[in-house]
Amino acid sequence: MPSLLVSNIKQLVLAEETPRTTPVPGAELAKLPTLNNAFLLVENGRIKNFGPMAHCPERADKTVDATGRYVLPSWCDSHTHLVFANSREDEWVHRLKGLSYEEIATRGGGILNSAKKLREMPEAELYEQAQRRLEEVRSCGTGAIEIKSGYGLTAESELKMLRVIRRLKETNKMGIKATFLGAHSLPEEYRKGNRQGYINLIINGMLPQIAGEGLAGYIDVFCEKIAFSVAEMEQILEAGARFGLKPKIHVNQFYCMGGIAAAVKHGAVSVDHLEVVDDGDIAALSGSPTIATLLPSAPFFLNDPMPPARKLIGANLPVALASDFNPGTSPSGCMPFVVSLACIQMKMLPEEAIQAATLNGAFALEWGGEYGSIARGKVANFFITRPMPSLAYLPYSFGSNLVERVFVQGE
């Protein structure tokens, strides 16, 4: 593979001489290692070297001039539902007209609506739709991504989703990890007195086959009043652990239920959403390796309160940002907008938001050694911005597309 040299970079962002091996804690999020007037050298799809232009190599097979431009590591989007069957704007319009989430659910809306559509859609079409979405988020600068199942809710359809994710991995150079989210919503037929029946199906009817085919590395549960209880989550996580699946949990979107402490106890890689957080939640996270992953596009789209990012950062917790791309509550996988929103509406500083959406996103994917920063040996997934006066200009210009060229494995 030919070598690539990016020269005359105005500022190389997140350039790590000694790469971090653990997530960036809150207090250090604003300390972004940068290098002005820099070069970046790529060989065989990996970052070979970087440094000041004074030490720039004389030649490479291909050279890109980045005068006036910033180079950032690609976004690591650690929480998405990118595989789904069709958008749900009709339901959104019903919400704008004043219907509640419950009323929409009664009319067959919500997650069960997506599940119905997904069951009816052939795997090939599901793949084609997901592939187009993946191309779109890549054009916004995403270089590594987590994708969940959870719109199947039957063994057959959950497996179909996970096989689509596997095919996306095979046909794309972007980093992709799969999470099994059978416990996304309770199917209609189990709602009347047979909750345990569905949990048993997840544990005995889905997990063995998913683990057997190696279709997922992580297990997720929507721990919420309208979904699964803390006790139900623990039961599912224990089963997942027996098959080697690590927890990444939907929790504290609407209520504080003690789910964060339980997730930490089970060694969760991340706890995601956190629109509501109490002192017990913060105490549970403190000192744990679990990453607090915030998804501001969802409360933006739902008109809900934003996660208390400053409180979490103030408690020195590692915070990551992700898109939550899904058709019901966050129909966008655009990470530059997530970073803008984190600054504008959660008061994160530009440096904090950028580091949360790249390096801490990589750690929330358990890929801190491969993605998320400019470090020698890491995968060469990065993007070049349009000319900008400052790094803060990137989130400040919330309506502009400032991602000019995207490189995945140096291509």
Add this chain to the structure above:
Amino acid sequence: MPSLLVSNIKQLVLAEETPRTTPVPGAELAKLPTLNNAFLLVENGRIKNFGPMAHCPERADKTVDATGRYVLPSWCDSHTHLVFANSREDEWVHRLKGLSYEEIATRGGGILNSAKKLREMPEAELYEQAQRRLEEVRSCGTGAIEIKSGYGLTAESELKMLRVIRRLKETNKMGIKATFLGAHSLPEEYRKGNRQGYINLIINGMLPQIAGEGLAGYIDVFCEKIAFSVAEMEQILEAGARFGLKPKIHVNQFYCMGGIAAAVKHGAVSVDHLEVVDDGDIAALSGSPTIATLLPSAPFFLNDPMPPARKLIGANLPVALASDFNPGTSPSGCMPFVVSLACIQMKMLPEEAIQAATLNGAFALEWGGEYGSIARGKVANFFITRPMPSLAYLPYSFGSNLVERVFVQGE
């Protein structure tokens, strides 16, 4: 000029058989005239004809196939400050860190910061920057735009800004109108006991020359506690009227001060902002020809309350949407995002928001006969979307760029 045929349009939006001659009232905003499976024919930069594909002309000099795509009239952005000298993200970061607007002003920030930068920048550079911004908003689908002065605040610099706008008109095919906003902020040197001195400068030192050179068609005043009082506004509007300048007013951004009633009394084309509105304001607007123009990007960026769009629409007022593109409070001129925001955070329906951002925007520019809808004889400024499942998908997909091809005067 060669003729252009757009064929196989999935849906032609805002196709008016009989063009409206007055702004769309609130109760009719959701009634969007559309035509499925349509063609659009352009000749000499104007819309020559449109209709169902069954009546499609057999040929034209150039044909564009729009299968699966929507065609919309270009956005008419009736409130912008697109001519400015440099962005102000540094100030924004100070705000994120907790400084108040007043503290930032004390440090030389805010409008006076822009005024200082603008006075120092040569006219040619100011033009180059504005031209790049204009190209960016055009790529988002804007086809007609209002641009204000107001970062000069001296006769010389206000004239410089208005001459830049004139040059933009001469070098671009987009529809551009200019508004004189000398009364944007009170310069430092007039703040201590000499407010009337600056108002006299506007009236005697700026207006005659601006009118003499025909540099503006409209006059604007920032009527607000931190800027100009209602009585000061009236004095300025009366002077403007003597020179034939019609009012378009910044009002009710932070306080209800009776400015709307005064603006209506002076025949204002539009009253803009309206983050706060009381019953007296609504009564003043009812039955008047003045358009209520909402700028949701500003409260989004400032974390302020959104304008009460539903209340205004419920009172059957004509509502328009605009970007307020400016470096301090809305650093984006992206109209698709404004339309998304209007739906997501002001509960406007997609049809209402689209009509408010096109046809009512055109009326707020006093260009209802030229722009804002697909009607025979109107200027052929329109855009073709990427393939979409429905029209509501456009605002629903808030992070996606769905504007695929933009035509200005049919090119």
